[in-house]
Amino acid sequence: MTFMQTRKRVPNVHFQNSLRIANNEETSEIEIDNLQEAKNKIKELEKKLQLIETKLNNVVNKNFPIVKFLNYKNRKRILVTGGAGFVGSHLVDRLMLAGHEVIVVDNFFTGRKRNVEHWIGHENFEMVHHDVVRPLYVEVDEIYHLASPASPPHYMLNPVKTIKTNTLGTINMLGLAKRVGARVLIASTSEVYGDPEEHPQSETYWGHVNPIGNNNKIFTMLINYLNSLVKLLFLGPRACYDEGKRVAETLSYAYQRQENIAVRVARIFNTYGPRMHMNDGRVVSNFILQALQNHSITIYGDGKQTRSFQYVSDLVDGLIALMASNYTQPINIGNPVEHTIEEFAKIIKDLVGGTSQIVELPAVEDDPQRRKPDISRAKKYLNWEPKISLAEGLRKTIAYFVKELQRSKNSHFDNNLKRPFKNDHDIIDQL
Secondary structure, eight states: OOHHHHHHHHHHHHHHHHHHHHHHHHHHHHHHHHHHHHHHHHHHHHHHHHHHHHHHHHSOOOOOOOOOOOOTTTOOEEEEETTTSHHHHHHHHHHHHTTOEEEEEEOOSSOOGGGTGGGTTOTTEEEEEOOTTSOOOOOOSEEEEOOSOOSHHHHHHSHHHHHHHHHHHHHHHHHHHHHHTOEEEEEEEGGGGOSOSSSSBOTTOOTTSOSSOOTTOHHHHHHHHHHHHHHHHHSOTTHHHHHHHHHHHHHHHHHHHHHOOOEEEEEEOOEEOTTOOTTSOOHHHHHHHHHHTTOOEEEESSSOOEEEOEEHHHHHHHHHHHHHSOOOSOEEESOOOEEEHHHHHHHHHHHHOSSOOEEEEOOOTTOOSOOOBOOHHIIIIIOOOOOSOHHHHHHHHHHHHHHHHHHHHTTTSOTTSOOOOOOTTOHHHHO
């Protein structure tokens, strides 16, 4: 290499060194910026962690009720549709305490999460927000199909939805039972008897439509099904519920005969107890709420119409006994002790006290005049009959309503305060 060539290369070396230094300085500035950005992100994450720790400190460990241990042979996986509702939640309590795995399916139209909140997080409990008018795919051993609004204001609010729940919903549950080989219990109602001419009502009384049919008279069963659909269109405001349940029974026995599904049908009579909606329009909740607030106790009609009221724990006993039995025909689950509405209003007024007056209002359309179950089948095949007296059941229900009223008054308090978890449903006492 000549001297002139060496001189030409020297500036290039200096330029490269300068460029390298400039790049290093720029890189250092970028690293500093990145480091500062990282520190800022770390501070943000620390703040979030502190917030999470604060929330965790405000969460009190939940002490679940003690459940019975069952081994895998005896433990069943049980689906309860409408399991967050009034009756369904009490059934869930009983099944959970017995040690079974329970799946609650509810669309929360009338059900409330609060009714089952004391089980949320338990390893045997699962809650699914789902509407039974759409198919459901789960693996279960037993199905209690209770999903349906049951009080007149609720089922008349959306009559088409009520019909869908009791027809499409029932078809979906029967289809599920067919796929997985599960036994299914259909919650029917005393309303299938309509305004009965037979008193007390036995399961052999058809009312206006025979929903059961006959093994050798499938044609008659189909005619009954069509009659029920016609009544859905032309009957009064209760038809969406009454006829929907009749169709549900007809579908159940059609699946039993055609698909060999193990079906149980419970015709449930008037039921009361804790977790009833305060404003559901039923006789018990209306009278108790009016008496507690010293409002007039309103009777629709002359008050001479009769009802038979059973406490919810008695109903749960009957449902579980029916599911466990081998009896496949419909069974009345109700209390045969009959009271007029006027007598019932006076009983509640005496238990609550206060200054409420009993007043009469115009009669409600399609209101049955007499309702009393014949529970001979339940006694014979299930060894079941009600245990809780009307006075005892009403005292428990009134105590619940007092707490609910107090809770609604205090609802404006700061719910973020740390409070010990308390199961205010007192399920152990109730069961």
